Amino acid sequence: MINVIQIGLGPLGQQIGKYIADKNQVQTIAAVDISEDLKGQDFGQLSVGETSGVLIENSIEDALENLQKKPDVAILTTVSSVKKLESQIENIVKHGIPIVSTCEELSFPWTEHPELSDRIDAICKKNNVACLGTGVNPGFLMDYLPSVLSSVCKDIDSVVVERFQDATPRRIPFQKKIGAGLSLEAFKAKEQTGTLRHVGLKESVYFLAQCIGLKLDNVTEDLNPVLAEEDISVSSMDIKKGDARGVEQISHGYVDGTCKIKMHFKAAIGEPRSFDRVTIKGVPSFVSEIDRGINGDIATCAITVNSLKSILKATPGLHTMSTVSVPGYLN
Known part of the structure; x- marks a missing residue:
């Protein structure tokens, strides 16, 4: 015990x-x-x-x-x-x-x-x-899992990791962390304070780079709101058209100006399709996808x-x- x-x-x-x-x-x-x-x-x-x-x-x-x-x-x-x-x-x-x-x-x-x-x-x-x-992320889906998948490769040219998820069933603190329900102005204000983002994306890039033996010389990260194209009503909140329903973050890891690792995270209320996907270009090249994705809270x-x-x-x-x-x- x-x-x-x-x-x-x-x-x-x-x-x-x-x-x-x-x-x-x-x-x-x-x-x-x-x-x-x-x-x-x-x-x-x-x-x-x-x-x-x-x-x-x-x-x-x-x-x-x-x-x-x-x-x-x-x-x-x-x-x-x-x-x-x-x-x-x-x-x-x-x-x-x-x-x-x-x-x-x-x-x-x-x-x-x-x-x-x-x-x-x-x-x-x-x-x-x-x-x-x-x-689950960081800690598994966007870093540990692709590092394990890389074990079957003779050579690796680049790795792209994508996590797209419908945040509707996620816990309310997570929904708030990704800015769901905020006006564009409120979203930008919280972004400036550093309190609105998926934490750990860069850490996933660094983790994976170390696991596959890459010495990155530059890592970038971009964050943008995912805007509602129509009014959305879910049990936890009402979202007006034009307001944020979530966040999209993309991080790139470069070696000598060439992107070797790309992490693409998108979590939003009403996202039409959830999935977790790892794309490795190398020998062999392959795509591994978890359809419907992994529920992050569970x-x-x-x-x-x-x-x-x-x-x-x-x-x-x-x-x-x-x-x-x-x-x-x-x-």
């Missing part, structure tokens, strides 16, 4: 709690969130509507004080920024607890945040534990839980999905 402490109990943390409750090999034995309104609530009641005896605390220290034994691993579902996550990681690993986190920037922070990455790696090694950033929770065994086997330090053992379904 893998004993877990869950830290961050928003929609994602609660959903992960539901998934763990259905598992035979994993159990949540402690839960932490900074919300004072949640303190003292039963986590089972919050996540699955059943009493679990696990009371939510506002700090790791308070949560650990009530336990007879230390958790085997922490699931950290709090922020997307690795800068904001650093102190949280340090506070966890000083207790000798390894981490699996859904922080998008943690999936491959080495290029954008090299000094911070070194600090996290060092503090994990000092405390003899491992730390992993994962998720897959993010699933891969987080399914990666627990991998991080428990990993050597101390900061890891990516390419440096831990291959995760598989955890019963």
Whole structure:
């Protein structure tokens, strides 16, 4: 049995709690969130509507004080920024607890945040534990999966990864993150603050480049709203014609002026077709497509839980999905 402490109990943390409750090999034995309104609530009641005896605390220290034994691993579902996550990681690993986190920037922070990455790696090694950033995207569909597919190639000229998804069934925080329902002016304003985008696209480019041995000399990223061509009404919101129904982001990785990696992400309410597609030009050249795509909310929770065994086997330090053992379904 893998004993877990869950830290961050928003929609994602609660959903992960539901998934763990259905598992035979994993159990949540402690839960932490900074919300004072949640303190003292039963986590089972919050996540699955059943009493679990696990009371939510506002700090790791308070949560650990009530336990007879230390958790085997922490699931950290709090922020997307690795800068904001650093102190949280340090506070966890000083207790000798390894981490699996859904922080998008943690999936491959080495290029954008090299000094911070070194600090996290060092503090994990000092405390003899491992730390992993994962998720469906980044963490799997647009980086780890194409790196695995590249294994059958003798030569690679370029890789194009596309993720198009209808955001209608996604959780409301995700819909808001991609700007669905905003006027064009409001969309542009939020874009300027950096709070409106799919986080992790560049990290996916850097991850894949490292896996296939490319030294990129330039990486670009463009972001644009996907506009509604007619009024749209879904359960979570009403979108007027001309307003944003989502976002489109494209990142290119270049070597000597030639595009070697292209990442194309599009998520919008009412998108007519969902799919995940990897196109590799090389020897051999091929296209691999997942029709209807992978539901991001389900897959993010699933891969987080399914990666627990991998991080428990990993050597101390900061890891990516390419440096831990291959995760598989955890019963």
